Amino acid sequence: MGYGEKDFMPYAERRTLYKRGFHMTTDRQKMDVDVVCVGFGPATAGFLNTLTRAMQQDPAAEHFQSKVMPGMPLQVICYERADDIGFGVSGIVTEAKGIKAAFTAEELSQVPMAHPVKHEEVYYLLDPVGASRRSWVLKFVDWLFRTFGFILPWYKDHAFQLPFIPPFMAKHGGWVLSMGQFTQWLGSSLMDFGLVQVWPGMPVKEPLFDSNRVSGVRLVDQGVEKSGKPTGAFMPGMDIHAGFTVVGDGPYGPVGQSLDMKFGLPEGNHQREWALGMKAVVELPENTALEAGTVIHTFGFPEPEIFGFLYVYPQRMASLGIFVPSWLDNPMRSAYRYLQHWMQHPKLWKHLQGATLKSWGGKSLQEAGMRGEPFIVGDGFARIGEGSGSTNMLKGSGVDEAWTTGVQLAEGVIELLKEKKSFTKENLEATYLKKRRASWIEKDNRIAKKARDGFSHNFVLGMMGMGMAGFTNGLLNIPAKLKPVYKRIPSLEAYYQGKVSAEVIEKARKEANETNTSMHDALMDAAGWPEVQYDGKLLISHQDALLLGGKVQAAEGYADHVIFMDAGKCQKCRTKVCIEMCSGQAITANSDGGVPLFDREKCIHCGACFWNCAYAREEGSDLTNVDFRAGSGGLHSNIN
């Protein structure tokens, strides 16, 4: 390993810092490793698990010897942004095709909170409060259920249970898992091997390029102010030079973003479909009728486009939540408020009344799936997991797919190491990519590719399109020309026309600015949503969810990672959907109504602001005016 390369900082800036008493060093350390991984989620865990097991079986093999440290085994290192390896967010129900190929049922049963799927139910939820935005078609459907539902055995509690589980959604034979406990379990077993190092609390800023080859990564600077300006404790982010870089930093990770900016996306691909998944982990009441392994999916309420889930773990624990999609064209789409209304739907409330919130969190999902696929391999790098377009939105499954892409990459890497071939684009295409293209991931994702396009028109066509694609293995679908998210966001006045007056909207806007808050509560109240009566256990304030559920924290010394790129656009913006959709109330209105305020101590790194903005960054770009960079802190719960 070598280190100590001087980094250059403008003399004037150095002089200013020196005068202020900052006797800092600007040495940017560097380190050489064989393989560097970015992000520790299920995909990277799959990669590292497969690689280390192979190394363990044959530790003396020549191909597993380090090139950067002769005489030592392959030097493999992984950097994770979150403060621990178990702080990821997802309620997982999975067929676990790939995961079961790696672990026996006995091994999986050792994962805390894991349980085989025993029972599945899917419900269409009617609107019991009358505030949901429903088309006349849905209103008619609801009227039919309310009027004639009594003759149907599947209609009860304002909900219609689908008499069968569509085969493309079924998870029977699969598992329910907690993402936090699963990754923690995987990380611990990886550490047992002692062959790789996984470092949480270390965000990666960007990839290092050597022309078009990725030659490693740069870690974020520490000891800086919110603006990024160095303080006395300044430590420039280290450069990690690697022969091979594994990019598993998710759909809005900074390394993936940089690669997309440099290489673009393959012809015809785009990432215009997103959803925010917001969830809670609860302890069900003592007398709960729900058994471990129960899986409930819902749609139809609080807005028709919002899907919900409830998965029951052992010991009366359950994971539940909603997905707020980018095609819900509501500029007031507050996921937290909607989650509370969803939990209180009679179909769910009969299970949840008396439950206690144990954890909470949120995360953006890149719902474009295969259509959002970037260049998966290139010289010196490969992408795995959700950021590589592996998520299957027809099946509602991403973890197993992510895991499997990691396994496939490891198999490809081992092959190349054995054959003493370098990690070029061509070699990675001939190994990893070839395996991936020939696997069930590719086959299933082709079926799913256009399955949800109908939602771009409306909810009813979306459901029809999903059914058509699912039942015909992708032969039929409802086509649509997908627009960037920012083009879908209407003005508040247009959205609430006929329901909330322009005067009420303006008053809410003014109050939000004056109090540095948001306006969704005022407008949802005005639109007829009942006020949430907190019970102090499950129905709690948003801030209590941050503290009691998410245990959100952020260490000092890091720069803000949410940046509003063009202040002029924020000044003009009247919807401020970034504020309303912020999962942690970390983005709030500025007193002057212009550039919103950002408090990184409340940010849960859900990435909602990355796509919830009404302005394009540049003409023709799918990116918005909000930049989401590498940052530290966030959730401190490991049962999400």
Next chain:
Amino acid sequence: MTTAFNIVVCGSLVPDPLQTLEPIQGPMGPALKNEMMLPSVLDPWAGHSLFEAANLAKQNPGSKVTLISLGPKAKLQQLMMIIAQKVPFELVCLDGSASGFMDSREVAVALAGAIEKIPGLDKTKLLVFGGCSSASRDAGTTMQMIAEQLGISDVFLSADELKVQPDGSFRILERIEGGQYQVSTCAGAPAVIGWATGNLPEPPNNPQVGMTNMRTIMPALQKAQPAALKTGAIKFASVELPKQQRQTRIVKDTPVEEIAKEIVTWIKG
């Protein structure tokens, strides 16, 4: 005059702050519900003492910092991923319960025994650091009992500062009641220091330090010996959470006077 010290820091894991803790009656006595599932951090008091130890070692070339941790091996392994990037140290791992319900004397005996076994330990240069109390065991007695076990008579608790003076003696600031400091001087090592918060900020994560530490930490974890803690050494008549009333608001930059007024109003009911 500089002295090379053998600085031994006693510290283990506690649940990450803000976790909801529920006492339960387990088969071995009182415990926390799902304790093994809770995310952990290095006990904040022990953390301060580790940072002070590293700083002292840096100022006194030739010094060595050893962290002795008594906790479940699997959890310690995960904890090391978080703290090993902070400062250089070697690890001695004792595999056992880090629960706040363990008897502090049992813990002190186990830790003192492990200190005695450190290869090449020069007791004349020994400084034993630790938290003045613990986030999980707030009796504040463990460090004193370690001192008794090791036969060290110079014990300072609630320390915020240790300065090595030109003649090699120590000037130590200990917190006392009334927001005051007691200034003490002692001839030098050996000594036991139970740290309060110290004066040092948490160091940034340094990947190079992490890589170097891990070369010794992983073998130490693999060699971890079970700590012989007698679970029946202490009996708890009852265990309950403090009666708490929680009203959460986050308001930034509120003047202290206003906060004080609110608290007084709340106390008055």
